[in-house]
Amino acid sequence: MKELNILGANRFEAYSKTRAGSRAVILRGEDILLSHEKTTDVWMIPGGGQEKDETPEACCVREAEEETGCIVRPMEHFLTLNEYYEEYRYITNYFSCEVAGQGRLHLTEAEMRRGLTPVWLPLQEAIALFSRHQDYADTFEEKRGIYLREYTALCEYLEWR
Numbered sequence: 001m002k003e004l005n006i007l008g009a010n011r012f013e014a015y016s017k018t019r020a021g022s023r024a025v026i027l028r029g030e031d032i033l034l035s036h037e038k039t040t041d042v043w044m045i046p047g048g049g050q051e052k053d054e055t056p057e058a059c060c061v062r063e064a065e066e067e068t069g070c071i072v073r074p075m076e077h078f079l080t081l082n083e084y085y086e087e088y089r090y091i092t093n094y095f096s097c098e099v100a101g102q103g104r105l106h107l108t109e110a111e112m113r114r115g116l117t118p119v120w121l122p123l124q125e126a127i128a129l130f131s132r133h134q135d136y137a138d139t140f141e142e143k144r145g146i147y148l149r150e151y152t153a154l155c156e157y158l159e160w161r
Contacts, residue, residue, distance in 0.1 A: 001077050002156060006148060008085035015084060020091040022060035023047030024072050025157055026099060031120040032154075035067045038115030042143050043129060045150050046118070047092070056093040064097065067111070068118035071101035078160045079153055085145065094153045096161075127154050 023045040026033040035046045046067040050059040057074045064072045074095035083090040107116055121129075133147035 001080065002160070003080045003082065004152065004156070006081060006083040006145075006152065008083065008145070010086055011084040012087050015089040016087045018089045018091065020050040020056070020059075020093070021048050022050065022056045022063060022093040022095060023153070024060050024064040024068075024074070024095055024097040025078075025153070026064065026068070026070060026072060026097050027123065028099070028120060030123050032123045032126050033068055033070065034119055034121055034126060036115075036117050036119045037111075038117060040114055040143070042114075042146060043119075043121075043126070043150070044146055045094070045153060057095065060093070060095045060097065065103040066106040067116060069103055069105045070099050070118075071103045072097035073100040076160075079156045081149060081152060083145070083149060092149065092153075094157070096157065123154070127151065127158075130154060 024047055025045060033046060035044045046064050048063040060074050061072055064070055074097050076096045077093060078096055079094040081092045130147045130151035133144050133151055136144035
């Protein structure tokens, strides 16, 4: 498992808050399953925040089902990304997963408002989409950060695979 750091230009000298989470890289042939927020047009690898006393693997399984309806089996923890923005350190654990069954979507109210939808995209199209992270530097900083994170993760996935 590889560990990388992303240092935001707005990071503080020291971080005082930490948020951990997990994301599921789910492939079907050469397609990847992504979460798409229709109202904001933000794409992400399915995942989210770790709950108290939850392992990174359990978080990955729970979040993948909640956002995509797929029950996944984490096969390999291939990457941990540490992102530093303002007073935060965000820890994201990436797992290569296989689909083990079909569950059901369980979206939060905020995810429903944003129109979160699971979408299969060709992996190379997803990488090209996320590679344009710098296009949002002046207009949508959160999207820039998300796309940089996902682009980094998918490049590492291809190298690992």
